[in-house]
Amino acid sequence: MNGCVPDWKMEDDSRPFYGLPVTNEKKCSGPENDLTELLRRNRHVVLHSQTNHRALPATFESKQTQKPESLLKCGYSVVNSSNFIDEEETTSWFQYSLDNSMDKELSEFFYGMPTAEIISTDKEMKEDSNVSTKKSCFHPHENVMISPKSSLDDSATVVKFSNHRKLRAADLVSENRKFCEEASSSEAVVGMADSSSLRKILSSVCGSNQAQNEAEVTHALSIVKGAKDSLSRSTLDHLEANTYEPAITSSSGGSRRSSTKRGIKRKGRNAEESEGQSEEAEYESSEANKTAQRPASGRRSRSAEIHNLSERRRRDKINEKMRALQELIPHCNKSDKASMLDEAIEYLKSLQLQLQIMWMGNGVAPMLFPSIQQYVSRTGNAMNHHSMTSIPNPVQPPKVPSDVQSTTLGTSISNQPHVCPLQGPNSIDFATQMQNFHIPEQYSSYLGFPQMQMPPQVMNICTYGPQMMQQNQMVAAVDKQQYTNNKSSI
Amino acid sequence: MSSRRSRITEDEINELISKLQSLLPEARRRSAGRASAAKLLKETCNYIKSLHREVDDLSDRLSGLMATMDTNSAEAEIVRSLLQS
Numbered sequence: 332m333n334g335c336v337p338d339w340k341m342e343d344d345s346r347p348f349y350g351l352p353v354t355n356e357k358k359c360s361g362p363e364n365d366l367t368e369l370l371r372r373n374r375h376v377v378l379h380s381q382t383n384h385r386a387l388p389a390t391f392e393s394k395q396t397q398k399p400e401s402l403l404k405c406g407y408s409v410v411n412s413s414n415f416i417d418e419e420e421t422t423s424w425f426q427y428s429l430d431n432s433m434d435k436e437l438s439e440f441f442y443g444m445p446t447a448e449i450i451s452t453d454k455e456m457k458e459d460s461n462v463s464t465k466k467s468c469f470h471p472h473e474n475v476m477i478s479p480k481s482s483l484d485d486s487a488t489v490v491k492f493s494n495h496r497k498l499r500a501a502d503l504v505s506e507n508r509k510f511c512e513e514a515s516s517s518e519a520v521v522g523m524a525d526s527s528s529l530r531k532i533l534s535s536v537c538g539s540n541q542a543q544n545e546a547e548v549t550h551a552l553s554i555v556k557g558a559k560d561s562l563s564r565s566t567l568d569h570l571e572a573n574t575y576e577p578a579i580t581s582s583s584g585g586s587r588r589s590s591t592k593r594g595i596k597r598k599g600r601n602a603e604e605s606e607g608q609s610e611e612a613e614y615e616s617s618e619a620n621k622t623a624q625r626p627a628s629g630r631r632s633r634s635a636e637i638h639n640l641s642e643r644r645r646r647d648k649i650n651e652k653m654r655a656l657q658e659l660i661p662h663c664n665k666s667d668k669a670s671m672l673d674e675a676i677e678y679l680k681s682l683q684l685q686l687q688i689m690w691m692g693n694g695v696a697p698m699l700f701p702s703i704q705q706y707v708s709r710t711g712n713a714m715n716h717h718s719m720t721s722i723p724n725p726v727q728p729p730k731v732p733s734d735v736q737s738t739t740l741g742t743s744i745s746n747q748p749h750v751c752p753l754q755g756p757n758s759i760d761f762a763t764q765m766q767n768f769h770i771p772e773q774y775s776s777y778l779g780f781p782q783m784q785m786p787p788q789v790m791n792i793c794t795y796g797p798q799m800m801q802q803n804q805m806v807a808a809v810d811k812q813q814y815t816n817n818k819s820s821i
Numbered sequence: 822m823s824s825r826r827s828r829i830t831e832d833e834i835n836e837l838i839s840k841l842q843s844l845l846p847e848a849r850r851r852s853a854g855r856a857s858a859a860k861l862l863k864e865t866c867n868y869i870k871s872l873h874r875e876v877d878d879l880s881d882r883l884s885g886l887m888a889t890m891d892t893n894s895a896e897a898e899i900v901r902s903l904l905q906s
Binding site (some may be wrong): 364412541645648649652653655660668669672673675676678679680683685686688689690692 | 841865897900
């Protein structure tokens with residue numbers, strides 16, 4: 332049996348071999364190990380139950396879930412090339428391949444498969460023959476193997492498969508229903524690469540064993556389908572063009588339907604969806620390491636595109652607002668977002684401060700400025716409190732009058748005859764900010780108070796209001812001096 | 822790396838945005854958590870515009886006050902300085 336596969340070397344020219352998606356190559360590298368492991372495990376299982384394929388399903392299926400992609404890719408190529416469709420054949424093939432010295436060849440094959448693009452091409456023909464030969468060697472159903480030889484074309488192979496399968500289907504059906512499951516799943520795994528042909532085959536097989544596990548088949552098929560569809564739709568067309576179609580249809584119209592409808596997820600979703608095969612393929616491919624990524628990623632990439640678009644729109648909105656903000660801020664030559672935000676914050680603070688002062692000025696002007704000395708020395712705290720109590724404060728009282736000035740400020744603001752446009756919170760904010768008097772140099776010009784001395788003085792002045800009228804002159808004089816100094820420094 | 826730089830900048834920006842949010846009138850601040858950056862920026866622009874309007878309004882009033890005041894008085898000086906800002 333071992334000698335049956337003289338040149339199983341898929342690696343070299345297995346690239347486009349089984350019509351595996353081009354993207355398989357990169358993906359295959361990962362699953363290679365899994366595939367090998369799977370093979371090994373299968374072999375183990377095979378050994379145990381050469382005749383009892385039932386053991387296989389467990390292994391296969393477990394393995395499949397693990398790394399169906401790799402398996403699919405590899406197996407698919409194999410299956411594709413060699414009427415793998417047959418459930419029994421598939422499983423047995425695996426088993427045998429593992430058992431025999433082909434094992435290493437298979438491993439090679441599988442390894443090669445991942446890297447190789449399985450595309451139904453001429454190479455496939457060779458491979459098919461090889462594979463089929465190999466299969467025939469260790470597979471009891473040799474005739475199946477032989478068929479690929481004659482059909483160097485994928486479609487031809489498929490056709491042959493279908494024919495063979497039909498023959499075998501009957502046999503198989505009677506034999507191992509379970510195998511159908513396994514086969515389908517394994518086939519699916521294996522046949523991922525060649526979606527179209529494999530799927531058809533599987534469907535046909537499943538059709539024959541419809542009673543069995545359509546679910547399984549669909550599962551496998553879905554996997555296969557994913558790979559196949561993405562892989563070579565053209566191939567599929569070819570296949571269909573050939574007698575394959577009718578054969579399959581006849582044999583497994585129902586199964587195919589089920590498989591077609593089947594869920595994409597390789598996870599064994601047996602839900603029969605009426606999605607288009609292409610869609611399923613897309614899912615499959617994305618699921619299976621994107622083996623069939625090209626069309627399969629359509630859906631994923633679409634959602635990604637949509638996400639990108641929305642993200643871009645959001646970014647654009649934010650940028651637009653930033654630009655608007657930049658225009659509002661005077662003398663803003665920063666293009667960097669962070670620095671611009673910094674400037675905006677400072678400008679906002681200075682604006683608020685300025686407004687606060689202006690309000691105070693508005694209210695103060697008619698009141699005459701109280702004595703500055705009292706305020707400067709802060710000895711007027713007591714007085715401030717008094718003034719506060721005496722002065723009605725319609726506006727919300729200062730939040731945290733930790734500092735007298737802030738308190739007086741709030742009071743002064745509320746003292747104005749005019750309704751202070753500044754909301755309570757605003758005044759509080761201003762008060763807080765007034766405390767700090769942290770007006771950047773560049774913004775002092777905004778307020779006309781290049782020096783921070785002014786605000787506190789003004790605040791102090793405001794606090795006393797009418798009570799300090801007699802001192803206004805003095806204060807005013809002092810303020811005037813200050814203002815003059817400030818103005819000159821501006 | 823640009824990614825690293827952008828990440829740092831992202832944090833900066835977030836911090837600045839939160840600072841900005843704290844400056845905005847409390848009515849907005851009371852709203853849940855941190856609004857989206859776009860909303861905040863829009864809010865800031867509106868706020869700055871309203872502050873500008875307020876400044877203009879106050880300036881008008883101050884100038885009006887000036888008319889009533891003795892131009893040589895200290896208050897006039899103050900008002901003038903305020904108006905100049």
